Amino acid sequence: MKKIIILYSAIILIFSVALLIEGCSKVEDNLVTSPDLGVHSAGWLTPSSPNFHGNAISAGKWDMSGCKKCHGMDYKGGGSGSSCLKCHSNSPEACNTCHGNSQHSYPPAALNGQTSITYLGVGVHDIHLGDSTLRYSAKVDCFECHRQFNGLYDTIHINPKNIDNRAEIVFDSLSKTRTGNITPNPVWNRTTATCSGVYCHGDFKNGTYRLINPPPLPVWTNQSSVVCGSCHGNPATFDPFPGGTHPGTHYDVDECYWCHQNVIDENGNIFNKSLHINGVIDIGER
Secondary structure, three states, rough: OHHHHHHHHHHHHHHHHHHHHHHHHHHHOOOOOOOOOOOOOOOOOOOOOOOOHHHHHHHHHOOOOOHHHHOOOOOOOOOOOOHHHHOOOOOOOOHHHHHOOOOOOOOOOOOOOOOOOOOOOOOOHHHOOOOOOOOOOOOHHHOOOOOOOOOOOOOOOOOOOOOOOOOOOOOOOHHHHEEOEOOOEEEEEEEEEEEEEHHHHOOOOOHHHHHOOOOOOOEEEEEEEEEOOHHHOOOOOOOOOOOOOOOOOOOHHHHHHHOOOEEEEEOOOOOOOHHHHOOOOOOEEO
């Protein structure tokens, strides 16, 4: 009897295994291949890689709507669970994600990572906007040279239908400051990397731009192209001269403080930059 029970048990076990194998084979025949969890290409997070995500976004004309589908509208992870804010702490749409660095949102670095002043996309941004010791005036607002816009996808900033990766130059009020009967007409020349006819660089009453022929022009990619005489007198020196700002007279730069003590010191150093290139002639003692 015991043998019969063992025999039947063995038959039942064999039959069950056969059914299981058959069932599994049918399920396996109907399986759909699972998707590859590695959504991005190798090198997606490596700046030196051609597959770097910055390059891909640039090639896609800066449209990051696809990123939001996985990482969420706020880029905090969404369905992917991977937050973009680990690297882009402010937001992938923050100005300094593409322009400048972690401290500021203007070049250097340029969109392509260039940092040299001699590169057109870098130039003397830092001298105009930063805390450079070469800056001779109050910081210039970005929109003095570029059109003001509202948000990343403003068509003034990024136009998906016609993008050339250039920041178009549109001069604002400072460069057009009127002095006496002089009304500047600022012009940017991309070929020579120069701006002409700007109040900020000598196009004011008795300014060098109006009195010298040809007038001295600041070169965007050469910080040495501008000295005090470029605006006030002799373009080859730091000094005003007869026919310059003070017709019929000559002063050395270290004598300007005689009348402009609120702006410049006895060594010719501009210590109050907010009062220089501000559209007002500031005369007085400290």
